[in-house]
Amino acid sequence: MATVHLLSDEEASAEALAVFADIRATRGTEHVNNFWRALAHDPALLRATWERLKAVMRPGALDPLTKEMVYLAVSVANGCEYCIHSHTAAARAKGMSETQLGELLAVIAMASQTNALATALQVPVDEAFAAEKSG
Numbered sequence: 001m002a003t004v005h006l007l008s009d010e011e012a013s014a015e016a017l018a019v020f021a022d023i024r025a026t027r028g029t030e031h032v033n034n035f036w037r038a039l040a041h042d043p044a045l046l047r048a049t050w051e052r053l054k055a056v057m058r059p060g061a062l063d064p065l066t067k068e069m070v071y072l073a074v075s076v077a078n079g080c081e082y083c084i085h086s087h088t089a090a091a092r093a094k095g096m097s098e099t100q101l102g103e104l105l106a107v108i109a110m111a112s113q114t115n116a117l118a119t120a121l122q123v124p125v126d127e128a129f130a131a132e133k134s135g
Contacts, residue, residue, distance in 0.1 A: 006037040015043035019050050026054060035082060065094040069104055076108050 009017060009032075020032045020040075039046040057067050068091035075083035088101070096104075 002034070002038055004038050004041055006034050007040040008037075012037075012040045013043050016040035016046055019043070019046050023050060033086065035086070065091060065096060068094055069096065069100070073104060073108050076105070077112065 005011075007016065009020065012020065020036065023032050023036060024030055036046060036050065039049060057064070057071075062070070068087055072084065072087040072091055075087055088096075091101070
């Protein structure tokens with residue numbers, strides 16, 4: 001159950017409705033996700049989050065499917081049930097196959113395990129892997 005009431009179109013402010021209209025136009029659907037309806041209580045936060053999401057998720061050096069799969073991986077790592085479902089659906093809509101989903105989940109599980117082991121063992125970073133090399 002949500003910690004805030006999900007605002008319907010009838011309950012949302014004019015500023016929130018303008019964002020909802022942009023969501024509908026951008027996505028080509030009449031549906032406005034519950035996430036946006038929860039954020040509508042703070043129209044400035046709603047707009048800022050939507051604008052940032054559009055900028056980050058637009059096509060660029062990474063294709064839209066790859067971006068959705070990365071978003072899904074982070075959502076799994078963070079344990080966000082809502083985002084796992086939302087971005088699994090979005091990735092499928094962008095062409096992710098069940099085989100790709102299975103491989104993605106295997107990579108997430110492997111990374112989680114090796115991350116935990118490296119953290120527990122406090123393994124120092126190899127100089128060859130350091131993001132910033134001295135010298």
